[in-house]
Amino acid sequence: MSQEPDQLEEFEFFPFTNSCQLIWEEHDHLLIGVSPGNSYFSAQRLGALARWAAQRFTQVDFVHADVHLDEIYEAFGYTPEHAQRRAAKEIRTVRRRITEGLASAGLLGRGIRMSALSEFADNPVYTGLRRRLDHLVDEDEELREACEAMVQQFLAPRLQDSGPATAEQLRSCRAYIAAELPFFVDTPSILGVPSSVSAYPVVMPLTEVLYRRGGGLRAMRNQAYAVLRSERTVKDDHRRAA
Template identity: 60%
Template sequence: MTITTDSFTVRPFTRNCHIIWDEADHVLIGVSPGNSYFSAARITELARWAAPRFTAVDFVYADLHVSAVFAALGHAPEQAARRATKELKAVRRRILGGVEAAGPPGRRIGVRALSEFSGDPVYALLHRRVQHFLVTDEEFRKSCDRMVQQFLAPKLSAGESITSEQRSACLDYIAAELPFFLDTPGILGVPSSVSCYHALMPLTELLYGKGGGLRAARNQGYAVVRPEAPERSVDDDHRARAA
């Protein structure tokens, strides 16, 4: 279920995600601060690629709990706050510059920070659901723990274990992002939406699979979007199963 375009290779996670992709109502491109993948040039490429294909495009960058993560990694509180502020200013500047360099798109391209949605009732409800399932659903909690491990492993010294403070700060950071993987249409008022990232999350299988528990809305899709064609694997058909 891989789609090859002129600039990026797209892999919708399920058949339903592919249908939502074809509807082309809205695409959400999540941007992580401090991630070298999201250079200004990459943002420009993504904007030029997405604008002609979707009715609306939004870049959303994570700006919540960033200083808490730095503090948990050993920075003094003031230093953690300064570093977070510096990184968030840099990522916003890169996104705005990249979108501007893409030229007039003929489509709406939004640039928003996660913190802008803190007062949104739909976002707040979804965030509370995430927090509830972290406490009550073992499968969901284990998947989040794998995301914590994936996020923190490159930042720790060899043999160093994750502390409870680091785990808590990282879970807060992840929980703040998850509403947009659950129901972007509900938050932004669009008919359907595809959340795009350049890699699969450990939570993707759970959120977009069948069954009970915390699951993405039916009109919420997920796709891995990369600038080069991914290698085929024996898991491709499994990942493209019907939702």
Template identity: 60%
Template sequence: MTISADASFEVLPFTRTCRHIWEDGDHVLIGVSPGNSYFSAERVAGLARWAVSRFAQVDFVYADLHVDRMFGAFGYTPEHAGRRASKEIKAVRRRIVKGVEDSGSPHAEIRVRALSEFLANPVYQLLHRRVLHFLETDDTFRKGCEEMALHFIGSKLPEGESMTDSQLRVCFDYLAAELPFFIDTPSILDVPSSVAAYHVRMPMTDVLFARGGGLRATRNQAYAVVRPGTEDSAAATGGSADERRAA
């Protein structure tokens, strides 16, 4: 079920419960990865305008953990990896801040924070430990993380090659730092409910929101694909009609 939020974006909640949480309008979290060209300052401005028109609170959270290790795992020297990571992280924060400023939205309703700012948060710490535990003990969860890793870095691999164990381990650490916000953002940020918004459906969505056991998102955590609502949608997301699931 697609929700046409406005002329700029369409929203595809993953389940009926996700739709109800979206309708509550308490909070939305928009995660941004360094080096992702989708999140231009213009796109962030559009997302910010959309978000404040529908939600009481908005957080942009950008990944800044293990980025240097990701570059190192794919051939950069430690020194070059550190410089490249620092450059990418500064650039993504700059684009988000500019987008928020250009949106004309009341800044008090929008926060821009790095993932590393939550390392001292006890709820985040607990959820992070749970993610690491299920990576080691739950084959379904691990397989979903492997699919996520391939989604993010598959294009960086030489044709015909698979990820090495060391590359996969770094990808797991990178993902494990982000996944607490897909599981229980309300407890991390002390909000009544939250929607994790991204422009494509992620491989972990089924694992966290559809299966009956294992590590699952909390009842007040939702996931929704939020993407351009015009004919640019498919080009921007790489999605197909078969991927547009909303119960």
């Protein structure tokens, strides 16, 4: 019997520092951030990623954004009603892709969790970190610059040739990114796991600040970051660069 395409897909991982590598090797927990509207996260790839991760980690969590999306669409000219409908559609789509991926991998309801960021609104560790980070961004210049770089990275494909971002676009994107920041700093305390690796297909500007600098806000000692990408994507990038 021939294998389905997603069963053939493998992944390469690149822990950000030596300490991140050691935490990866503990295999306690992997957090996979899934961005709505990102075509990289197809149901097929999410299924392959779930199967790959479940074979290597004791616990796996998929967490997707579902807050401030309507504000972003509104900042880009949608009416409030249209922005809400567009955001709701994006959220339904990303949840369906994760669910279909887990089902195709035979892992739906079998230990891999799927959560939306809004589900952590009552988590005292998460909300405490949000307040702390909001305060530190105002006082820590290096942290603030890294967050602004993340905002620009997020906005770049959306702005294209339309000129610089408006104040409202910047504000909504900052809020969107701020909701994700606690998981870069202390996922173990938020989710109650011994150690954790937060994984995404690209390096985030914030990772240099949280994992390499000597002072200021840093990720917790049991928190790691890794770039986790499909081998197909890595090979395609190498071909384009050649």
